[in-house]
Amino acid sequence: MEAVTAALSVGLDIGATKTLGLVLDPDGAILAEVREPTEPGAEGIVRSAARVFEALRVATGQPLEGTVGVGIPGLVEVERGAVKHAVNLGVNGDWLPLRDLLAERLGVPVVLENDVNAATLGAAALDDATDLVYVSIGTGLAAGLMLDGRLRRGEHGAAGEIGHVPVDPQGVVCQCGQRGCLETIASGSALAAAWPSGGVPPAQALFAAARSGDPAAIAARDRFSAGVASAIRVLSLAVDPASIVLGGGVAQLGDPLRMSVAQALLAQASSSPFLASLDLAGRLRVIPSDYPVAAVGAAYLGR
Template sequence: MGPVNVGLDIGATKTLGVVVDAEGEILAGVREATEPGSDGVVRTAARVVEALRAATGEPLPGTVGVGIPGLVDHERGVVKHAVNLGLDGDWFELGDLLGDRLGVRVVVENDVNAATLGAVAMSGEDDLVYVSIGTGLAAGLVLEGRLRRGDHGAAGEVGHIPVDPNGVLCECGQRGCLETLASGSALAAAWPSPGQVPPAQALFAAAQGGDPKAIALRDEFAAGVASAVRVLALAVDPRTVVLGGGVAQLGEQLRVAVASALLDQAASSPFLASLDLAGRLRVVPSSYPVAAVGAALLGR
């Protein structure tokens, strides 16, 4: 086996690990339920790496890259504000703790930034914005081949741009943020879905079936995502915009809805129309573990 890298995507419900070769091909993948709490997160991550070692029959001695939600100090390998993971203290020393357990170097990155690197590998484009539409709304930026984290690690926090002063109170403390319109949690609140069908899928299916309320909600949601795309595109003018996150399981339906909203927004503006934002959109295939692949690339 040639040089390979290990990447972990640690989320509140699951931890996904992959082994990726020099060409970016996925050689093995393992998924485990994430145990909450500091010890649980480290224990789960270590278990996934051991399972990858067993699956490949290799010791996998190289660097392990980790993508995790929250504010990450990439240099120190520490994380805080990791929502729903129940980590201890202010800065949690994930890199050192997991590295000691596995006997390898561990590098840590915010999960959206890791996914952005995965989107670069998937698309072959090195100038892109990745828009993650999950529980929240955030973006990652790779500009001319360089990941932009920002001076305070807040580059791409487009979900917290307020667009409606009379809107819903956001968890960040501001009112009417884009995230309150264009996120998985916003969809779940607007269109609760009983049973196993995710709210986004249920809403889009109802809209497809002609339900007027569902059509209005879908269009409002798509317009919110389009507004995030427009803000990002006007700020940094990326070559490609990739839609990802849990809601991107909708696939082509999502791309079409957001592209349509972008075309509507550009209809009265020759300037916006000339930028062809709708034509720059792509969506992550539902089977592609973009954050885990991006985390593996951190090891390089």
């Protein structure tokens, strides 16, 4: 990781439902944290970010003059500071020059990054790690890669799109147009389809039912965990990271998720001495539920 400066750092995590902003001190401690609903569309995103930024300034009582890091879903072209295909935010069609729009409204420099990549930086900051895979299990399934201290974005910004690796030729059609992708098995949306739960988050409902001994819940949980384990196996065989970190909305489950995925990894390695020797289960950890990983990573972007 690069050396930090002595200034305060601001990070914004812009999501479909909320914009979470925070201020880090030079040692990486969170000084202030603000959450506001996200308005859709270009102007709505900018207004939401401006409200959060102003609230952070008031909360800290200090001028926030450094570069603001912003994480946002969608395809991000970092050099241009533009975003595309952030469908849940109402950003469709042509590239949106969000970096420049935000910089003009906030009055400070802005750096833009994909939200999973920003979260990867936040995950690395937890242990000052330089080599890891961050697996984000939210509505979809994606990964961030930090290799030898550098983010790997890929030529087209598609590095880590593990959710769109097809694994089941007989599976359902994925939103990407392929059939049987990992995302159709190992994601929050897959859990919601497999275990409708009313007002309770599907992951919590499913894991609770599995703990109570419900055979159908146990089967659904194990299929989901095997899908996450398959994603980890593919990523790890490709880049062999020092650590594997689970994050995203489903990771709010905490250690029960880690244990279930670790058991699936051990089961997959049971017939392969080679795979067993890699100890993928032993490299696995989960983001603490109270750690705003994407916003923290966005703040580090500004440094």
